Amino acid sequence: MFRSICDDKRGVSEIVGSFVMILIVVIAGTFLYSYSVNAFSSTEGSYQLQTEGREEASRERFTIIAIWWDTSTQLNLTILNYGKIDVTINAVYIDGIAVTVFESGTGQIILRKGKQSIIFTSPITLTPGQTYELAAVSERGSKAEVHWNA
């Protein structure tokens, strides 16, 4: 039987052959198409996400407009949001040292044209007459700095 199959000189019929070729093309084409769509989609998605983040960060503008000190350890920064997007301050630094004890103000959204007071305990000892560098940092990574004379 095996020899009869090998010796058989008859081929697949044209109709079946055409069908098989079409099937192969369709399957390959579908595979290629879905693969390309997925690749484009994931690339585009990550690019869009990344660009949105950078765009939002570029729209942030805020500044420290007032600093109040109770002459011991408590400080009160007043932040003004003059950018094109809401801002949330989540970190404050004094001379590069992060503030760890906040009483109020962090994590709260500062609306456009709005201001917010951030009250905290200084992580370093403040001396009257000395100049310190205060920096407020937003959730998106924008920073506002000011040199303050205590």
Place this chain on the structure above:
Amino acid sequence: MRNRNDQGVGSIIGGVFFLLIIISGYTYYTVHISITEGYNETLETMNALDWDHNQENLVIEDVTITGSNTLNVTLENQGPVLSHLIYLGIFNKTASPQTEDYSTLDIYVDPTETVTNIGSGITIIEGNKYIIQLVTELGNIIEHDFYPASDVICDLNLIAVPATAYVGNNITVLLSVTHNDTDVDTIQSLTVSLEATPSGLVEVKEIPNSLSVKGIQRGESTFFKWVYTTIDAGTVTFNATYEEASTGIYALSKVMIIGAFIAEISISGPDIISWAADTAYTTRFAYGDGEPIRDHLLLTIYSNGSTTT
């Protein structure tokens, strides 16, 4: 036999899929470009905002306390962009603890425009040290130190003329007060005083319309004028200062007052008929300790056939 019409069907189908891939790729490229353009537009908008922020230039020209103890701030927009004032901050540095109060504003100031009566609803305690802060929508702050006279050092200049006067003459005393303290922008108000010692040598004849002045800006000078009549001989010292001035802030000026000096002149000679003293040309100078006598008296003497001057 294979139908000619069936040939190339696989190629067509493959071509269709190829076309679909190209179209989807082009679609995502368009979306990519759109996202990038949106980001670039945002960057341009924020660059314009930063430009306006840097160009904005507001100057507080005057700060005074009104009669009803409210604030009156006058502001000029010296920049090229429209400014929108959104907050007014009043920091009372005298209060314990120090206070920070913000009031909302909604004032637009065109370039070269001057706006006044800012803060008209805010009560100010005269005598307290204040920092006045204006905040704009573009993120700029304008601060102004508004202190009482007790916390300011002014330059006083006192001149009394003439330096030597006769009894009965007038002495004019001029006082200039210049605010040149670099730590303070405006003095709330300042009241000057002038004392003559000993007081029995002179009598005040004219005093300034007002001894007080409000809202003195840094670099500004204010002038006061007194006129005294001398009533007795001696040296009078004028001492000028202002209320609540720190120790050592005063100005002095001295005037020597001398009594009337009478000289007797004898006129003798042949054939003198009369003589006349033309007082229009007469000038008498003081004779004081150590000073030479300078006495000019023009006499016209009439005698027979001649006139001698």
